[in-house]
Amino acid sequence: MPVSSDRLALENWPWDLTAAFQTLPESRRWWLALSGGCDSTFLLYCLSTLASRHSITLHAIHLHHGLNSDADQWQRHCERVCEALRVPLVTEKLALDPEKPDLEARARRARYGCFESLLESGDRLFMAHHADDQAETVLLRMLRGSGVRGLAGMPAQRRLGGGRLVRPLLGLERARIEALAGDWGLDWCEDSSNQDTRFDRNYLRHEVMPALERRWPRSGPRIARSAEHCRQADRLLGELAEHDAREVASGTGVSVRAFAGLADARRQQLLRHLLIRHGYQPPGERRLTTGLEALLKAPEDAQPELRGEGYRVCRYQDRLWLVPDLPDPDADAALQWRIDAGLDWFSTWLTAEPREGAGIATFGGERFGVRVLAAGQRFRPGPDQPRRPLRKWLQEHHVPPWERAWLPLIFHGETLVAIADLWIAPAWRVTVGETGWQPVWHRPWQLLRAVP
Structure with missing residues (x-):
């Protein structure tokens, strides 16, 4: 069936479709997650019309999951449709093992990870979730025991990577989208795996929702309305939490x-x-x-x-x-570190900066050994001080217990030169007027902050 250009014209859109796009997000670039199915293909045509009218650059992204024998066919369909609409298409292949558990959850994480990697500041990613998807999401979360935030369902917009995710079709039901797509003469692919009721969402879609509709007609919109009530409650709880955060701030x-x-x-x-x-x-x-x-x-x-x-x-x-979570440090680790270069230290980062009157007295290219804290290790904090346990010194200097496990100790031969960026051996410190190399240990942990 040929695409109906007259009905595609923005002026001929029905009121409910016009309302779905009443408030367009400001952006220099739009992305669309395009699977090739009815919903995303329909949204592609909508966005193509809107982007042309508002002089916005539109790109599509298709994720090849590699789990279905028809996946190559879906990709070719997306390529043909995007070429016809002159919409640039990016295709990414996901490496998913179908034999491992939690395939649905792993696929979702892989998809959103890919989306985040593409979005730059100010970008908008559109997804074609609709009212039926929303009802299924709320029911799934209810069955998992979610609280108010989970029962609020999918938000119409949220932050994603450097940009924002936008779901403009949440107010439209699946049947309405299919009817409009049919009126427009659109062509799309059907994913056979959507019939597989081994997956939770498909079971809800094909077994549970039809039964609910027979007993309680228009269950989907009612569930969506309850989700909106939960969303309002979640906003109020957020305001209360902000008040409490200020109360406990220190x-x-x-x-x-x-x-x-x-x-x-x-x-x-x-x-x-x-x-x-x-x-x-x-x-x-x-x-x-x-x-x-x-x-x-x-x-x-x-x-x-x-x-x-x-x-x-x-x-x-x-x-x-x-x-x-970081990889556990190897108790026998002894890495070589060129002081004017960075060192990956068990997923933390050790560097050094040239500073006048501070740091280690050495030239830039010198190499040092870096080790972890050993059991019973002792050192002399100052020339006139006795040797003492290093762990005790760290406690006195308020170094948190988890930090001690990753603490990089800097050696020259068997001489302890520095303890991360906390201490430098007196014999290795630069004098006034000289420039030394000050170690800087970039710790990945952070205070739980009460205020942004």
């Missing part, structure tokens, strides 16, 4: 003692809020509850932590810290 961080003074529900909500603000996914309710209890109530000499996906929250003195 310098740039949060006071653990003040944090503990909040009611249970409020401190849990505050921690979720702060983790999301820092770009981390909060752990599940059980882990968050037990971990937060330990962080706030463990004895002062304990080392409690709350573990999340790819990070942990640690307590040190009256502060909470975000510590990303």
